[in-house]
Amino acid sequence: MTAAPALPQLPKAPTGIDGLDEITNGGLPQGRPTLLCGSAGCGKTLMSVEFLVRGIEEFDEPGVLMAFEETADELAANVTSLGFDLKQLVADKKLRLDHVHVDRSEIEETGEYDLEGLFIRLGYAIDSIGAKRVVLDTIESLFSGFSNQAVLRSEIRRLFRWLKDKGVTTIITAERGDGSLTRQGLEEYVSDCVILLDNRVINQITTRRLRIVKYRGSTHGTNEYPYLITEDGISVLPVTSLKLEHEVSNEVVSTGVPGLDEMFTRGGLYRGSSTLITGTAGTAKTTLAAAFAAEACRRGERCLYFAFEESPQQLMRNMRSVGLDLQPFVEQGLLHIEASRPTLNGLEQHLVTLHKLIGQFRPQAVVIDPISNLVSVGSITEVRGMLTRLIDYLKVQGITALFTALVSGRSANQEMTEEGVSSLVDTWIHVRDLEGIGERNRGVSILKARGMAHSNQVREFVVTHEGIRLLDVVIGPGGIVTGASRQTQFLQEQAVAVAAQQEIERRERELERKRRVLEATIANLRTEFESVEEELRRSNQEEEQRHQELSQARQQIAAGHNARPGNHSAAAPANS
Amino acid sequence: MDEETWELRLYVAGQTVKSVTALANLKKYCEEHLHGRYRLEVIDLMQHPQLAEGDQILAIPTLVRKVPSPIRKIIGDLSNQERVLVGLDIRPGLHK
Numbered sequence: 001m002t003a004a005p006a007l008p009q010l011p012k013a014p015t016g017i018d019g020l021d022e023i024t025n026g027g028l029p030q031g032r033p034t035l036l037c038g039s040a041g042c043g044k045t046l047m048s049v050e051f052l053v054r055g056i057e058e059f060d061e062p063g064v065l066m067a068f069e070e071t072a073d074e075l076a077a078n079v080t081s082l083g084f085d086l087k088q089l090v091a092d093k094k095l096r097l098d099h100v101h102v103d104r105s106e107i108e109e110t111g112e113y114d115l116e117g118l119f120i121r122l123g124y125a126i127d128s129i130g131a132k133r134v135v136l137d138t139i140e141s142l143f144s145g146f147s148n149q150a151v152l153r154s155e156i157r158r159l160f161r162w163l164k165d166k167g168v169t170t171i172i173t174a175e176r177g178d179g180s181l182t183r184q185g186l187e188e189y190v191s192d193c194v195i196l197l198d199n200r201v202i203n204q205i206t207t208r209r210l211r212i213v214k215y216r217g218s219t220h221g222t223n224e225y226p227y228l229i230t231e232d233g234i235s236v237l238p239v240t241s242l243k244l245e246h247e248v249s250n251e252v253v254s255t256g257v258p259g260l261d262e263m264f265t266r267g268g269l270y271r272g273s274s275t276l277i278t279g280t281a282g283t284a285k286t287t288l289a290a291a292f293a294a295e296a297c298r299r300g301e302r303c304l305y306f307a308f309e310e311s312p313q314q315l316m317r318n319m320r321s322v323g324l325d326l327q328p329f330v331e332q333g334l335l336h337i338e339a340s341r342p343t344l345n346g347l348e349q350h351l352v353t354l355h356k357l358i359g360q361f362r363p364q365a366v367v368i369d370p371i372s373n374l375v376s377v378g379s380i381t382e383v384r385g386m387l388t389r390l391i392d393y394l395k396v397q398g399i400t401a402l403f404t405a406l407v408s409g410r411s412a413n414q415e416m417t418e419e420g421v422s423s424l425v426d427t428w429i430h431v432r433d434l435e436g437i438g439e440r441n442r443g444v445s446i447l448k449a450r451g452m453a454h455s456n457q458v459r460e461f462v463v464t465h466e467g468i469r470l471l472d473v474v475i476g477p478g479g480i481v482t483g484a485s486r487q488t489q490f491l492q493e494q495a496v497a498v499a500a501q502q503e504i505e506r507r508e509r510e511l512e513r514k515r516r517v518l519e520a521t522i523a524n525l526r527t528e529f530e531s532v533e534e535e536l537r538r539s540n541q542e543e544e545q546r547h548q549e550l551s552q553a554r555q556q557i558a559a560g561h562n563a564r565p566g567n568h569s570a571a572a573p574a575n576s
Numbered sequence: 577m578d579e580e581t582w583e584l585r586l587y588v589a590g591q592t593v594k595s596v597t598a599l600a601n602l603k604k605y606c607e608e609h610l611h612g613r614y615r616l617e618v619i620d621l622m623q624h625p626q627l628a629e630g631d632q633i634l635a636i637p638t639l640v641r642k643v644p645s646p647i648r649k650i651i652g653d654l655s656n657q658e659r660v661l662v663g664l665d666i667r668p669g670l671h672k
Contacts, residue, residue, distance in 0.1 A: 106649050108662070109652050110659040110660050111598075111656055112655070113653065114594070114635065115634055116621070117589070117638060118635075120589060120636075121633070
């Protein structure tokens with residue numbers, strides 16, 4: 001692809017048929033014949049008519065349809081249901097229908113002949129409208145009309161050569177033969193491109209498949225691709241789109257259950273990611289899914305809910321019982337519940353229905369509840385293939401998707417999810433029964449979440465009439481406890497707490513008592529101290545007085561022997 | 577018996593050997609068995625390709641018996657006289 005001087009690519013004529021151009025890398029070989037073979041009821045005629053009509057409408061390439069089996073009127077009537085107005089196209093000189101009638105009973109062969117008449121007719125039809133595309137449906141009818149096989153074969157060989165020389169892109173349809181691609185071995189004449197259509201019934205369900213057997217000079221998808229005949233024509237569904245390069249969003253949206261959001265470090269799911277909820281019967285998968293849908297609607301987004309088990313009314317009634325009222329969202333046109341039985345259609349039909357509804361409704365969120373029911377329609381591989389395509393489609397569209405899947409058995413390794421879609425989804429939430437002694441509780445855990453850390457705990461949750469509530473984690477001696485054990489644990493813890501409280505109160509009282517004792521002791525001591533102090537002070541005073549009297553006496557003695565005036569003079573400083 | 581005029585059309589594509597042979601053969605049979613009671617029209621599709629569709633012509637040369645009905649077609653260079661007569665439903669000897 002990156003080689004600088006690009007070699008001329010094989011010119012291709014786009015078919016305009018959904019998906020076919022994708023697997024042929026651009027269309028059928030331009031100016032060359034393509035053989036379209038398949039058994040009865042495969043849609044050979046339809047596909048070739050669509051090739052012509054799309055060629056006219058989308059690529060402005062007029063076309064000639066030479067029908068050997070059906071008359072122009074029959075053909076026009078048959079494809080009206082697909083919205084193709086052949087008569088109008090004929091009137092606009094964009095299309096030419098030529099019915100070739102071959103009836104052996106009317107024809108007598110005598111001697112040499114060739115099929116120049118056919119060439120002239122076709123050549124005239126092509127030239128009259130400047131056709132670029134030709135369909136011969138089904139040229140094998142000639143084999144029943146002419147007995148001279150040698151002439152016929154050489155003429156057919158000449159015809160294909162002639163068509164190539166004329167440079168018209170041709171589709172030749174042929175009936176599938178036993179052990180060979182076509183009944184008359186036409187494949188030996190058409191060597192450029194051979195497409196095989198197949199109609200298979202497995203378990204009473206029909207799936208149509210298309211395979212490109214060969215395509216000379218071009219790469220092409222080699223797988224068998226399911227295709228459908230829808231109201232808008234043929235739709236070939238490539239198993240997966242070839243590249244993984246969709247845009248991603250960094251925005252996080254809520255799951256609708258606050259507790260569950262908290263289990264993700266970023267508080268929810270990435271927008272545009274896909275989430276799988278697995279669980280055994282009765283583990284509230286639908287409730288989780290409905291919560292997700294309701295949350296999306298609450299954000300003002302449109303949500304498409306595919307219910308494969310319940311009718312919309314039943315779903316809404318049931319969800320009302322857990323506090324999820326979906327009715328207003330339905331009335332506002334934000335929520336669309338599409339309920340159908342999985343067995344109603346083949347897988348591919350389901351896929352197309354999904355595609356179509358998504359195309360019409362343009363939702364930001366899609367819920368499929370449950371995908372495991374689809375297994376009843378096809379094998380796991382097929383369901384996986386279909387879901388791969390679906391998830392791919394949703395991702396490319398940036399739609400946040402949530403699927404539920406019922407798993408059986410107690411083990412967490414379920415074939416459906418193991419081989420199925422678990423590797424395709426970004427987030428996997430598992431809800432399970434935590435069966436203890438005499439009771440069942442529900443636990444939710446996150447098995448994986450691409451691009452964000454998440455809780456590793458199994459959280460117990462209850463479905464209340466206000467919705468789903470995750471309970472706090474309670475760790476008992478044997479790990480996380482649930483249900484009645486949780487209650488017991490709770491009561492025990494309560495008792496312990498009460499005891500602890502009482503102990504604290506007792507200690508406080510004790511302390512108070514001690515303080516009071518201490519304070520009393522302190523008061524006693526103080527009183528004691530005061531009395532000692534008083535006594536000390538009094539004895540000090542007495543001492544001082546004695547001391548003064550003594551010194552007065554000494555002064556008196558020193559001043560003279562007059563005891564009386566000495567007494568007076570000594571008294572003066574004492575009184576001052 | 578039936579005095580109806582036979583209407584025959586011979587479709588050819590150019591002056592090919594087969595066409596020329598067919599025309600020569602046809603003229604011979606007609607003169608032999610339907611003298612004066614036939615009208616022969618030769619259509620060259622090279623010049624009038626649009627006429628091929630009407631009579632559902634595929635093989636060249638093709639002889640079409642328009643009248644008397646039903647329409648019958650004989651393809652080939654008409655070299656096998658017996659088969660041409662059977663094909664056209666001409667009973668030799670009837671008009672001898």
